[in-house]
Amino acid sequence: MKVAVKIRLKKSILDPQGKAVHHALQNLGFDGINDVRVGKLIELEVPDDGTPETIHNMVEEASRKLLANTVIEDFEIEYLGEKA
Amino acid sequence: MKSAVVVFPGSNCDHDMHHALNMLGHDAEYVWHKTADLSEYDLVALPGGFSYGDYLRAGAIARFSTIMKAVVGFAKSGKTVIGVCNGFQILVEAGLLPGALMRNANLRFICKQVYLKTENSDTRFSRAIPDQALQIPIAHGEGRYFIDPAGYESLQENNQIVFRYATPGNDVTEAANPNGSLDNIAGIVNREGNVLGMMPHPERAVESLLGSDDGRWIFESLTA
Numbered sequence: 429m430k431v432a433v434k435i436r437l438k439k440s441i442l443d444p445q446g447k448a449v450h451h452a453l454q455n456l457g458f459d460g461i462n463d464v465r466v467g468k469l470i471e472l473e474v475p476d477d478g479t480p481e482t483i484h485n486m487v488e489e490a491s492r493k494l495l496a497n498t499v500i501e502d503f504e505i506e507y508l509g510e511k512a
Numbered sequence: 513m514k515s516a517v518v519v520f521p522g523s524n525c526d527h528d529m530h531h532a533l534n535m536l537g538h539d540a541e542y543v544w545h546k547t548a549d550l551s552e553y554d555l556v557a558l559p560g561g562f563s564y565g566d567y568l569r570a571g572a573i574a575r576f577s578t579i580m581k582a583v584v585g586f587a588k589s590g591k592t593v594i595g596v597c598n599g600f601q602i603l604v605e606a607g608l609l610p611g612a613l614m615r616n617a618n619l620r621f622i623c624k625q626v627y628l629k630t631e632n633s634d635t636r637f638s639r640a641i642p643d644q645a646l647q648i649p650i651a652h653g654e655g656r657y658f659i660d661p662a663g664y665e666s667l668q669e670n671n672q673i674v675f676r677y678a679t680p681g682n683d684v685t686e687a688a689n690p691n692g693s694l695d696n697i698a699g700i701v702n703r704e705g706n707v708l709g710m711m712p713h714p715e716r717a718v719e720s721l722l723g724s725d726d727g728r729w730i731f732e733s734l735t736a
Contacts, residue, residue, distance in 0.1 A: 445619060
């Protein structure tokens with residue numbers, strides 16, 4: 429199954445990349461957008477034979493250890509189900 | 513003093529570091545990142561570059577290479593570790609130094625000479641530094657130092673801030689901050705004072721022919 433890890437900069441942290449994208453959107457006339465934050469989406473393919481709990485624990489550990497830097501980033505795990 | 517310059521795939525300041533250490537009497541050798549034993553060395557230098565292409569985050573993958581387990585043990589034993597630029601990024605990712613290094617506030621890769629004020633001259637890396645601003649180059653895209661308020665307080669309490677970006681006259685000002693680092697922080701040590709991380713490149717400033725030899729003070733401090 430596919431699992432997505434969404435990584436975002438913590439709310440309190442300045443995101444200059446998001447600001448630059450926001451600025452570019454404003455220049456294109458998208459006035460209805462108030463703010464932009466840029467994050468990362470990492471998709472993992474994991475075997476289906478584990479229990480939801482073991483899969484969750486593994487992905488959580490992988491996220492904490494490597495995929496996200498929890499000093500500056502928050503992560504969220506989303507289960508995308510069977511692969512297409 | 514015998515020193516090891518760690519070479520990761522993508523290191524590109526390893527030769528400069530090797531040259532600077534040898535020139536200043538620190539007997540340097542290159543050590544490949546697959547090495548697991550550092551027991552014959554007194555100093556380990558993590559050089560600048562783009563280890564593993566900076567994939568995921570700068571330093572995030574290098575931090576799990578074989579040699580980093582040895583570097584952690586080496587640091588815990590009280591021996592000297594210095595990480596410059598990408599080396600600093602690897603040290604924070606590895607948890608040997610607190611905080612994080614983020615994309616420069618102006619989003620640009622910055623390569624220029626800067627001036628550093630020495631905030632703590634009571635470390636093994638800074639005790640020979642004279643009371644003046646050091647002119648040393650920076651070259652990075654991700655050098656904006658960040659730490660949360662509690663961490664910042666603890667850095668200050670323990671005098672862990674060693675270098676801050678300053679003017680040529682040695683004043684710390686907002687205009688002298690090239691990358692948006694919290695409180696102009698350019699270099700810090702761990703609590704024990706044996707691990708230094710800094711974004712500026714002292715190894716590129718050891719000969720006046722190349723614009724400045726102020727970086728020598730840092731390498732000379734190690735044996736002062």
